[in-house]
Amino acid sequence: MITQQSPQKESLPDSPYCVFLAGSVKHNWDYAAKGMRITIESCRRSNPNIPIAVIIDDDSLAIRQLFAGCEIIVIDPSELQLGLRQDLGIGVYFIFYIHLLSHYKKVLYLDGDTVILGNLTPLFEMEGHLVARRFQRDLSIEYVDPNLVMQKEGVPQSADCINTGVVLFDMEYWGNGKLKQEFFSLAEEYGWHSFKNPDQGFFNIICWRNSIKDNLPKPYNTFVSEIDKSHSHYTKVSETGISFPCVSDIDIKIIHFIGPLKPWHFAKEGYFLHKRCYRYYEQFLPLSNRIIQHMIVYPNFIKRQLKSILNK
Secondary structure, eight states: OOOEEOGGGGGSOOOSEEEEEEOOTTTOHIIIIIIHHHHHHHHHHHOTTSOEEEEESOOOHHHHHHTTTSEEEEOOGGGOOOOSOGGGOGGGGGGGGGGGGTTSSEEEEEOTTEEEOSOOHHHHTOOSSEEEEEEESOGGGGBSSHHHHHHHHTOOTTOEEEEEEEEEEEHHHHTTSHHHHHHHHHHHHHOGGGBSSHHHHHHHHHHHHTTOOOBOOGGGSEEHHHHHHOSSEEEEEOTTSOEEEEETTEEOOEEEOOSSOOHHHHSBTTTBOOTTGGGGGGGGSOHHHHHHHHHHHOTTHHHHHHHHHHTO
């Protein structure tokens, strides 16, 4: 496999920490070029001193310009295969190439449908080989044949399930390529099509094999639906002008847009982070309040909506 690192790395801040995103530009343009860009912009506004890296499969000038200022690592994904979730594309597996960032002490992986709103330094200071948000749920839903996978691995049905949208890696543990090796070992043993949610299915078994149980606090991976359903949330504004939700008096640091609504659907011009984070909180307000907000903040909102209706 050929990997290339951008020479821009030399101009990045000297930091033991790094935020990284991964995606296939060739297979999923919207996610890579829009989603990843929005996540990057939100990180730059809220955490300007943390370096950002991207692992992608396109080395064109246009892509390097798109991710200007990031450390760019280009990989050849020919050794990968599409799993059951072909809609996710081959880029869903790029997270397993984390060892290419072994020159950092800790690396934070972020999905391209996350928006960073708060300080990430406390997160990087957390202990653990792999820190991700954990849930109590039936892990068997991750596998086509749970009896085959879970019984062979000795995983109980009630085991914790992790969400891989936000994952903190300790590179002293993973920097030697261990994650990629275990990933390919599982793919060979059970088959690529045995995992319903490709990355999470693999990660849950890898965490079980390595006795990893570290839990990421909810504010660092809060699902947009959880904010929507909460009756005790309100909006605050940081010193840098970034709006963020506060749920049950807890400041939310990272919003994860799981589901059909994605940040690039309402982002300004589809690419760039607005100072007020796209007024994201309007998505959770009552309809009457939302209309008033849009009429004040975006005078052309009604025109855009009418145009979209007429174009249907």
